[in-house]
Amino acid sequence: MTKSVDSTAPVLTSVRQRTGVIELNRPKALNSLNPEMIDIIAKAVKNWEDDDSIDQIVLYTTNPKAFCAGGDVRFARDNILSGDAQLVDDFFAAEYTLNGKLATYKKPLVSIIDGVVMGGGLGISLHGSHRVVTENAFASMPEMAIGYFTDVGVAHAAQRMVGTRGQASPALAKYWAITGYRMYAADMLWSGLATHAVQDAETILDAIVENGADTALKQHSYVPDGEAPLA
Structure with a gap:
């Protein structure tokens, strides 16, 4: 296994058997994405x-409280107030370029979502082939609360996702954008935001590395009881 040299880096990259593992490692900021993190992820996937020698990529978190709480709004705000708008524009350009790259990636791209995922966190996970959520996961697009819009490709994807409900719904995309509704596992599977639900993040990571994503998820995923609240 090869690992990032600096274990204090905000993103750790490693190779486990034939799996490239990207671990978000900025717990105090709930893994909010800053330019350094975007750069590390972009270089690794490229x-x-x-x-x-790499068959699949897994995005993971070292912090069970958060997969990724979104883009670093404080970074953007501070630089706008200091007059460095170009730095903020460059950050969003790099983030959106990464989202597009992940959406067209050639290999299986598995996100194991534990804890909160919002905004930019969905941008680096929703467009992959496998979106795996735990019982602790919850998601939303709360940009409307700060006068922003549903970005990172979520508006595009939300209109086209089918999920277990069996049909796409532009109304769902509008509802998310207007309300910032918080979804848990059942809602995420029903809407199509998630492809699988599992009990434990570390267990499924080990299984995916050992057996590959499809086999591991067939063995370890489940469907939550009851109807999704969004239904």
Whole structure:
């Protein structure tokens, strides 16, 4: 296994067997994405895409409270107030470019979502092939609360997701954008935001590394009891 040299870096990258693992590691900020994090993730996925020794990529969190709480709004606000709008524009350009790259990635891209995922956290997970949520996961797009819009490709994806309800719904995308509704596992599966639900993040990570995403998820995923509240 090869790991990032600096264990204090905000994103840790490693190779476990034939799996490239990207671990979000900025717990005090709930893994909010800053330019350094975007750069590390972008470089890792680029390097691994054509590497024949890597079969799949997993995005993970070192903090069970949060997969990723979104883009670093404080970074953006502070730089706008200090007059450095170009730095903020460059940050969003890099973030949105990464979202697009993940949406067209050649290899299985598995996000294991434990804890909160909002905004930019959905941007780095929703567009992948496998979106795996735990019982502790919850998601929302709360940009409307700060006068922003539903970005990172979520408005596009939300209109087209089918989920267990069996049909796409532009109304769902509008509802998320207007309300910032908080979804848990049942809602995420029903809407299509998630593809699988599991009991434990670490267990499924180990299983995916050992057996591959499809086999591991077939063995470890489940469907929550009861109807999704969004239904």
